[in-house]
Amino acid sequence: MHKGNDFASLKLSNSSNVGAHLIERLKACGISHVFGVPGDYVLGFFKQLSDSEISLITTCDELSAGYAADAYARIRGIGVVCVTYSVGGLKVVNAAAQAYAEKSPLVVIAGAPGITERIGNPLLHHKVRTFETQKKVFEEVTVASTVLDNPQNACREIERVLAEVLRLKRPGYIEVPRDLVFAPIEPSCAAIPDAEGLSNPDTLDGAVEEAVMMINEAEQPVIIAGIELHRFRLQDKLDLLANKVRLPVAATILAKSVIGEYHPLYIGIYEGAMGFPSVRDYVESSDCLIILGAFMTDVNLGQYTANIDQNKAIYVTSEQCFVRNRTYPDVCLPDFIDELIAAPLRQRTPRGLPQPRLREPFKAHKGQKITVKRLFDRLNWALEDNTVVVADVGDALFGGLDLITHRRTEFLSPGYYLSLGFAVPASIGAQLADSNLRPLVLVGDGAFQMTGLEVSTIARLGLNPVIVVLNNFGYATERPLQDGPFNDLQVWQYSRIPEIVGGGRGAVVTTEDELEQALKVAQANVKEFTIIDVQLDPRDSSPALKRLTESLAKKIR
Ligand SMILES: Cc1ncc(C[n+]2csc(CCOP(=O)(O)OP(=O)(O)O)c2C)c(N)n1
Numbered sequence: 003m004h005k006g007n008d009f010a011s012l013k014l015s016n017s018s019n020v021g022a023h024l025i026e027r028l029k030a031c032g033i034s035h036v037f038g039v040p041g042d043y044v045l046g047f048f049k050q051l052s053d054s055e056i057s058l059i060t061t062c063d064e065l066s067a068g069y070a071a072d073a074y075a076r077i078r079g080i081g082v083v084c085v086t087y088s089v090g091g092l093k094v095v096n097a098a099a100q101a102y103a104e105k106s107p108l109v110v111i112a113g114a115p116g117i118t119e120r121i122g123n124p125l126l127h128h129k130v131r132t133f134e135t136q137k138k139v140f141e142e143v144t145v146a147s148t149v150l151d152n153p154q155n156a157c158r159e160i161e162r163v164l165a166e167v168l169r170l171k172r173p174g175y176i177e178v179p180r181d182l183v184f185a186p187i188e189p190s191c192a193a194i195p196d197a198e199g200l201s202n203p204d205t206l207d208g209a210v211e212e213a214v215m216m217i218n219e220a221e222q223p224v225i226i227a228g229i230e231l232h233r234f235r236l237q238d239k240l241d242l243l244a245n246k247v248r249l250p251v252a253a254t255i256l257a258k259s260v261i262g263e264y265h266p267l268y269i270g271i272y273e274g275a276m277g278f279p280s281v282r283d284y285v286e287s288s289d290c291l292i293i294l295g296a297f298m299t300d301v302n303l304g305q306y307t308a309n310i311d312q313n314k315a316i317y318v319t320s321e322q323c324f325v326r327n328r329t330y331p332d333v334c335l336p337d338f339i340d341e342l343i344a345a346p347l348r349q350r351t352p353r354g355l356p357q358p359r360l361r362e363p364f365k366a367h368k369g370q371k372i373t374v375k376r377l378f379d380r381l382n383w384a385l386e387d388n389t390v391v392v393a394d395v396g397d398a399l400f401g402g403l404d405l406i407t408h409r410r411t412e413f414l415s416p417g418y419y420l421s422l423g424f425a426v427p428a429s430i431g432a433q434l435a436d437s438n439l440r441p442l443v444l445v446g447d448g449a450f451q452m453t454g455l456e457v458s459t460i461a462r463l464g465l466n467p468v469i470v471v472l473n474n475f476g477y478a479t480e481r482p483l484q485d486g487p488f489n490d491l492q493v494w495q496y497s498r499i500p501e502i503v504g505g506g507r508g509a510v511v512t513t514e515d516e517l518e519q520a521l522k523v524a525q526a527n528v529k530e531f532t533i534i535d536v537q538l539d540p541r542d543s544s545p546a547l548k549r550l551t552e553s554l555a556k557k558i559r
């Protein structure tokens with residue numbers, strides 16, 4: 003049976019004080035980088051961190067540090083952002099909210115006024131309403147939170163928060179009052195028992211029995227693979243199940259690349275009308291949908307253009323298990339998949355699978371104005387085995403969905419929460435989490451204007467992402483919904499940003515041959531980042547967005 007808590011096996015140490023112990027525990031969880039911005043309430047802990055084996059990565063802004071730590075968590079399995087009280091902490095709330103919504107194990111550590119400083123409720127700088135305000139705000143977007151206000155139980159509290167973050171793959175909050183950072187701690191830590199997260203054997207058996215019957219009776223079963231398969235490290239099991247039974251697999255938007263996109267049983271992204279009609283038809287005509295670890299969000303369902311019959315579905319996540327609309331409580335996703343792999347499922351010979359998508363050949367036409375479609379056709383050829391695509395919200399994400407990544411988990415995006423400005427800072431976290439990866443950042447001009455100045459951090463750290471700014475002169479995704487001057491942006495010279503930040507290279511692209519040239523130079527330029535300003539027609543959009551618009555228009559007619 004699946005052991006739900008991978009934290010319990012970590013070794014406990016005899017550290018000397020609260021801050022040092024926290025650092026030890028983060029290291030034991032696999033953390034080697036922490037992202038943040040300093041401030042007086044957190045300076046003591048920052049000093050401890052910078053004297054430790056953990057690298058402290060300071061960014062231009064706290065929200066970016068949060069996004070970087072979120073991306074780090076998606077790749078490493080846990081990430082940490084560390085900031086000062088309120089002015090820093092409250093900026094991180096949006097990143098924590100995203101991590102909560104998309105299940106990313108992000109730990110927020112915030113410095114805070116000392117416990118002795120709080121006596122008499124003085125008006126200390128950065129205080130909002132009460133000394134508890136910040137913690138209360140974070141309670142809404144975390145699965146566990148604590149203030150380390152008592153050295154006697156600090157150890158236990160740290161264990162509790164980290165264990166919950168790792169178990170539920172959602173954020174946690176640890177507040178460190180500055181006068182207790184160096185307080186000696188009681189070495190009385192006890193590892194969290196590993197009991198939680200195990201399935202009830204009776205309901206598990208019932209659910210699996212019913213599911214096996216459904217799959218064996220079905221003509222055209224298909225798996226829809228969701229993001230939890232990545233978060234809970236179940237991708238190998240998905241491969242095993244699919245290969246053993248020869249079950250075709252589609253992925254959701256948020257889970258793009260959860261299965262290798264060249265896998266022979268992979269049929270593409272199921273995204274309602276936004277996806278390819280052949281994938282949509284295959285999934286929607288299936289008589290048995292095996293939906294594993296997927297969130298049924300509006301985005302994943304192609305803005306509710308998807309047509310899924312719950313009566314034909316087996317739907318299992320870390321939180322719930324339905325088979326043909328019947329609920330089976332206390333069934334864990336890993337256990338369910340293990341049991342399916344072991345079950346007597348009959349082998350299939352899937353027929354009529356959507357044709358595997360191939361990269362469209364690209365030959366640059368000299369002087370031909372670049373379009374969004376041709377940009378992505380060319381970007382498909384820029385993907386290498388070590389590329390991680392980091393896509394921001396907007397047409398960067400929609401267009402990016404049609405790229406064919408080489409291996410697993412090479413596509414990061416806030417595909418459900420959709421917070422603009424994720425990609426540039428996230429690329430920092432992604433590359434530090436795995437130094438073998440080279441990010442290809444896809445970012446709209448609007449998103450870039452929010453957090454793009456983190457290229458300064460990228461330059462300082464000597465990282466080498468290729469940043470493609472889809473410059474369509476405004477908030478293009480919003481224009482068809484409601485246009486107005488509020489969707490226009492100040493036009494920046496993105497390619498000249500390297501001059502300001504003192505590193506990196508820039509290029510401007512308006513034609514296909516300029517794109518060809520710029521990408522070649524960027525890929526060869528492995529020593530520093532490259533930013534490519536791709537100037538697009540403001541009315542042009544990606545094929546995925548066009549598919550969605552066309553289908554919605556047909557519905558209205
Ligand atoms: C933080 C945040 N603010 C606002 C929005 C609403 N929003 C969604 S798409 C979009 C426009 C994005 O513009 P850009 O990055 O240029 O991409 P484009 O739509 O032009 O492809 C906006 C403002 C959001 N998703 N996130």
Ligand SMILES: [Mg+2]
Pocket residue numbers: 396446447448472473474475476477478479
């Ligand atoms: Mg734009």
